[in-house]
Amino acid sequence: MLRIGLTGGIGSGKSTVSGLLVERGAVLVDADRIAREVLEPGTPGLAAVVAEFGDGVLSADGSLDRAALAAIVFSDESARRRLDALVHPLVRQRSVELVAAAPDDAVLVNDVPLLVETGQAGSYDLVVVVAAERETRVARLVGRGLAEADARARIAAQATDEQRRAVADVVLDNSGTPEQLAEQVDRFWAERVEPARG
Numbered sequence: 251m252l253r254i255g256l257t258g259g260i261g262s263g264k265s266t267v268s269g270l271l272v273e274r275g276a277v278l279v280d281a282d283r284i285a286r287e288v289l290e291p292g293t294p295g296l297a298a299v300v301a302e303f304g305d306g307v308l309s310a311d312g313s314l315d316r317a318a319l320a321a322i323v324f325s326d327e328s329a330r331r332r333l334d335a336l337v338h339p340l341v342r343q344r345s346v347e348l349v350a351a352a353p354d355d356a357v358l359v360n361d362v363p364l365l366v367e368t369g370q371a372g373s374y375d376l377v378v379v380v381a382a383e384r385e386t387r388v389a390r391l392v393g394r395g396l397a398e399a400d401a402r403a404r405i406a407a408q409a410t411d412e413q414r415r416a417v418a419d420v421v422l423d424n425s426g427t428p429e430q431l432a433e434q435v436d437r438f439w440a441e442r443v444e445p446a447r448g
């Protein structure tokens with residue numbers, strides 16, 4: 251198995267890259283998706299979050315009110331750390347299970363937005379960082395419907411591209427067009443993935 255850790259700041263283009271890698275046959279383990287699953291109604295994760303932050307983070311139907319929780323944790327670092335301390339161990343545990351279930355010869359891509367922040371770079375054969383200028387990312391996130399202030403608050407809660415580059419084996423530059431990003435993914439697959447698979 252070849253384990254690739256894929257990371258980048260919010261709006262950098264990780265999902266675009268992971269989609270291209272899956273088209274080539276990679277198996278994806280997506281931390282954002284797992285983080286949603288471990289907070290679904292009826293889970294111990296959601297119960298723990300409600301015990302910590304109160305009923306105000308629940309919607310009328312009993313599911314997590316993601317916007318309400320986001321408003322709390324992206325304006326208060328200590329609240330964000332408390333949320334991370336509850337959710338990240340659950341995400342890691344589920345990720346380990348999904349990796350164990352993948353075929354032995356898989357090219358495994360872990361999309362982990364907070365890979366650098368959580369000190370996980372050493373857990374992968376290759377760390378791939380998707381990088382794009384902060385203002386480009388803000389513009390793309392606003393284009394996707396996030397309020398500009400909320401985009402900036404999330405960027406402020408994350409590592410910088412410089413910190414990510416410091417642990418990267420490969421940096422994909424997503425300041426250009428989607429086609430230019432796809433060309434870099436093709437080159438990465440041909441030069442780093444295929445040879446490693448033998």
Ligand SMILES: CC(C)(COP(=O)(O)OP(=O)(O)OC[C@H]1O[C@@H](n2cnc3c(N)ncnc32)[C@H](O)[C@@H]1O)[C@@H](O)C(=O)NCCC(=O)NCCS
Nearest residue numbers: 259260281282285316319320334337341363364404407408
């Ligand atoms: C706060 C929550 C409810 C907001 O939900 P929302 O649907 O608005 O965002 P979503 O989960 O799709 O995340 C989008 C992006 O926000 C950023 N982000 C999310 N949580 C965090 C965090 N704790 N610290 C820094 N950035 C974060 C990441 O770039 C992520 O890709 C949710 O993000 C959450 O439960 N976060 C804690 C778990 C976590 O750290 N997830 C990210 C990686 S595992």
Ligand SMILES: Nc1ncnc2c1ncn2[C@@H]1O[C@H](COP(=O)(O)OP(=O)(O)OP(=O)(O)O)[C@@H](O)[C@H]1O
Nearest residue numbers: 259260261262263264265266390394424426427428
């Ligand atoms: N090169 C590009 N040019 C223009 N728009 C792009 C480009 N790459 C990605 N986008 C758009 O920017 C947004 C962010 O891209 P994507 O969802 O792939 O990033 P992400 O890192 O997975 O984001 P998140 O951290 O929110 O999960 C999306 O709306 C995507 O369609």
